[in-house]
Amino acid sequence: MLSKNQQKNICQLSHKKHRQESGLFVAEGEKLVYDLLNSGWKADQIYSTEPIQQTPYTLISFSEMKKISHLSSASPILGVFYLPYYNSIEKTHKEFSLVLDNISDPGNLGTIIRLCDWFGIKNIFCSSNSVDCFNPKVVQSTMGSIARVRCHYVDLHTLIDDCDTKVFAATLDGSSHYRESFPSEGLLVMGSESHGISEALLEKIDHRITIPSFSRRGGAESLNVASATAILLSEIFRS
């Protein structure tokens, strides 16, 4: 049984402001909820329309679930989890990390987090104007990978200034990614869907790389940012 107040509080977690005030976020679906629990994330509440092993949990009706779900088709399980608190960034040597400048589409960020999980990247550094990784649409499209990849919202200028590894920027005017040899440690910067990497940030980066197009004249002007990230990560982790 859900109170009106509980229902309201869960629905409000679709807004960043309410997530920050309450320190909570929502994850839906069996895989996602269990991926978080199995990775040690702490749940405030688990709601299920069916009896489950996990305790404690609250059994609710499917019509109640539909009222709190952020999905177009509600799933049988929804978890309200505590936002993580990363008190310091794990500094791991011999590691590649991803930097995202002003990514605004939740589906793109979710797909990129899933890609990082696949390639074993543990940390993503996002500009503070990027979409929040605990936005329900982002969480959902990570397919559970949000449990294993940390997104840090930081000042990218400071990050690049303080970086003592090689920094690569994905642009449309760089050298071919096929010809680049990537070190085992470094940063890859990807820019926003509509404007690419901001000019001021790009000025700080020496190595520009491009995925060459094989299209006829008048073809696609650019690739989707998640597609471009996929291609470049595959190249970086070439063994």
Place this chain on the structure above:
Amino acid sequence: MLSKNQQKNICQLSHKKHRQESGLFVAEGEKLVYDLLNSGWKADQIYSTEPIQQTPYTLISFSEMKKISHLSSASPILGVFYLPYYNSIEKTHKEFSLVLDNISDPGNLGTIIRLCDWFGIKNIFCSSNSVDCFNPKVVQSTMGSIARVRCHYVDLHTLIDDCDTKVFAATLDGSSHYRESFPSEGLLVMGSESHGISEALLEKIDHRITIPSFSRRGGAESLNVASATAILLSEIFRS
């Protein structure tokens, strides 16, 4: 000025049945509409909220545009175009084509069409249960690439049986894509988001390839189909 009847007809084009009955589909936004016109696609009607060079067109108000738009934020221009009629598949030698088995997400198909445009792939063969490429969400997410890439809805079993080039299947149990050497002519088969390539089709394919995961134990179980397609196309077109 839009009549009630015109408005109804345009809105109905979000359904495949109505697109097939009328032979029309909708494209919105300046880039997409002009990409189609510049590639020789024939428009039945162009609607614009501002005076444009293109003739003939119908000037409508923004509130009228909002009523016919399939987008959450309507753009100033919407075109109703004739569906293309491909009377035969262009048989081009020395070419790689993509095969999609039961792709259901419009955003994924749109992203894949955009990828094909980038890599110069002209033809995609889709199983008949795949999402329709003239679905407004697919058209929109191709960012204009729908003008240059042809989707053919065919029986994939017949296609593979009749194929005299090498056929590759993206699976989770194949050989590493890093170690494969791809010929300049062939087919790459990608499977559905939830079930992969259907068993019966997979049995017909000799070459299974996989993108190796570098994740820790318990990491992402799979990649998004558009991300996997991006990585494999980049590898196939390695020069």
